[in-house]
Amino acid sequence: MNRLVSIVSFVVFPLVVQAQSFVTDRPMVHDPVMAREGNMYYMMSTGRGLQMAESADRKTWRVWRDVPLLDEIPAWTHDSVPGFRDHVWAPDIIRWQDRWWMAYSCSTFGKNTSAIGLVSADSLRPLSADGRNMIKWRDEGPIVCSKGKRDNWNAIDPNFIIGEDGMPWLVFGSFWDGIQLVRLDSTMHMARPAYQRTIARRVTNGRENPVEAPFVFRHDGWFYLFVSWDYCCRGMESTYKVVVGRSRTVAGPYLDRDDKDMAEGGGTLVIEGDKKRYEAAGHSAAYRFDDEDIFICHGYSIADKGASVLVQKKIKWTEDGWPEIE
Template sequence: MNIKTIILTTATVLSVNIQAQSLRHTDIPATDTLMVHDPVMAFDGKRYHVFSTGHGIQHAISNNRKSWTLAGPVMSVIPQWTHDSVPGFKKHVWAPDIIRHRGKWWMAYSCSTFGKNTSAIGLMSADRLEPGTIWNDHGAIVCSKGKRDNWNAIDPNFVIDGNGEAWLAYGSFWDGIQIVRLDTSMHIAKGEKPHTIARRKTDGNANPVEAPFIFKHDGYYYLFVSWDYCCRGMESTYKVAVGRSRHVAGPYTGPDGKDMNEGGGLVIFEGDKKKLEAAGHCAVYRFDNEDIFICHGYSIARNGASILIEKTITWDDKGWPVLK
């Protein structure tokens, strides 16, 4: 499948209480040459929606995943609790995730400041995804605090296990990727505590692993993560690795059996140094009877600007994903 690009312009925060204002997204011409960062995707039965990092969470809509229309930011009002919980956080919301579960749409999002692990993952819900949708604020799912926690509450990913229970994977650097079981309100279940499912110690104490996404296929849970460094344009070194487990809570291992807690995993996508310098922060879905992989990549032609990548997943004879 050809690479598709989504460029999301820096926009003024316009969204919710949490309530999204009605946006005249049809006034913006559809295009397939737009930029995005930390993308996730949803299909509402009519159209595809991409949500991504940006002021108030950026949003784009498509009928065919080829031509996209900007829909404006999702949030016009950032909840006050986010500012109270994360000093320095204002309106640049990172790395959302979106899932349909128990009859409604749930969106998690990251509130943080660069290089610090005093962070929070917020939660909101809605009945639909159209611009003008009213999103309900459900506060924080989980918070981290510097000098208290050795993990970072950003980069959320929802996953539903084989019993219909919801889990949240999250994390960036520090002690790596965490997972925890949620209750029916999509908050951490009573008595549950997060535990680490992927680490990658390099350069002394650095642990460059983040942005988990768990996808179930043929009896396995596949944990996709990003290794190395994002957000540096042409200096970025991002790449995507994957491991798998029979159990949503792990342990996850690579093809050689090495635990992802010990740096295991198979690199399946990275910059080719021709079109992309680096690529990462992925999501995986089954749409239209095919498995697809999306992420952002740092475009060489655009001097390191971040563009949406979409590729088809096939599976090799041992059950490992191959990108086409």
């Protein structure tokens, strides 16, 4: 695809003349996250420039075709990640200090030369009447980058969490040395002095570490770390599942229900494919909307021959404080 480079060193997508949208109660998404502003919910997910959808009730979604959430991708991403073009992975978004902050993943399959970029905006009210993306994103540069043969971790799959001190942290990672935790500063970049540690790994067959897609959810004095085990992106051959551990502090350690450290392979099962509706399910997020805790992920739909669709479930908490998905 041809690209135009602007004078501010951004790569700009071609203009969409007539944006098209459709409404569905079964959106096909990959790596979904959500945010709410006013009376609207916004869903962001993997896709060209990131896919976006909006809903007033989280039941029916208006999905915008050919309207990327990031209609400008900074040129630095292409310098940092050779081979990366415009297929952006696994975003996360948070409201902090009266501003929206969104992290996104730039990578290529099977390599750990990757980057997590950051943009910010005042508002998420994204569309004009004709479907143009009106969010005024500000490029905030990279948060963290990894490089093959230099780093034994992978800078993808970001998730923001506000720690017990009120400051932001970032969990991220997949495979290689597993899930990483870093401390951020007030600009949402790496704090100094640097703090980074591995908080979840799962070595199998003496070599592979199939763990990724971390998400930390705070509930009743605990930090719950959800991660996905095994393999995504294979349609009906996918084996994704989600496990969880918890900690009293954001820095961990995160222990499962049997008190096994997730950094040593621990994890209590939350959801997997039921082999009736979903062959596999993973890459999760959790939110409290009003008085309800919800869990979302994507599931590989058996009815749709392995297509990836949105899964939403209520979280029920056990007496001893563990999440169960209804």
